[in-house]
Amino acid sequence: NLRRSQCEQGAKRLATVLPGAKALRDISIEQFEEHQGLLPDGMRRMCRHVISENSRVKEAVVALRRGDVVRFGQLMNLSHQSLKDEFQVSCRELDLLVEIARSVDGVLGARLTGAGFGGCTVNLVRKRSAPLLAQTVEEKYEAETGIKPAVYPCQIEDGVREIPITT
Numbered sequence: 645n646l647r648r649s650q651c652e653q654g655a656k657r658l659a660t661v662l663p664g665a666k667a668l669r670d671i672s673i674e675q676f677e678e679h680q681g682l683l684p685d686g687m688r689r690m691c692r693h694v695i696s697e698n699s700r701v702k703e704a705v706v707a708l709r710r711g712d713v714v715r716f717g718q719l720m721n722l723s724h725q726s727l728k729d730e731f732q733v734s735c736r737e738l739d740l741l742v743e744i745a746r747s748v749d750g751v752l753g754a755r756l757t758g759a760g761f762g763g764c765t766v767n768l769v770r771k772r773s774a775p776l777l778a779q780t781v782e783e784k785y786e787a788e789t790g791i792k793p794a795v796y797p798c799q800i801e802d803g804v805r806e807i808p809i810t811t
Contacts, residue, residue, distance in 0.1 A: 717752025733760025
């Protein structure tokens with residue numbers, strides 16, 4: 645797809661001045677800022693998103709290990725903004741869902757999930773606020789679009805593990 649191709653081409657162009665950089669993951673945001681002039685505008689936006697998202701993911705790991713869910717939520721918000729403005733994979737409906745979610749007290753972060761261009765958002769919300777979030781999203785989104793959204797409450801778990809099934 646176009647975004648992937650632009651990111652691969654951008655990495656190759658940046659590698660001409662950054663030996664050892666085989667992919668965007670090998671380029672720091674500081675290196676990118678210094679050499680971004682090598683890239684045309686659209687390619688520059690796509691690459692900036694990937695490089696900054698890599699940085700956010702690393703920071704998110706640290707935040708989770710510290711138990712800092714507030715910072716994790718802020719990083720989710722920054723991720724959505726970058727997906728919208730830099731990678732340009734959001735749409736009016738996703739932005740509306742994120743905006744509605746962020747208006748609810750107790751929501752720490754909201755962003756699109758999946759490939760973008762419609763579909764789903766994921767929201768980090770304090771447990772006590774989850775029912776209000778679901779109600780608010782259902783009411784406001786339907787009022788704005790005429791479409792009743794599906795809301796799937798989930799809870800954070802420790803990670804992948806085997807769950808024995810007894811029959």
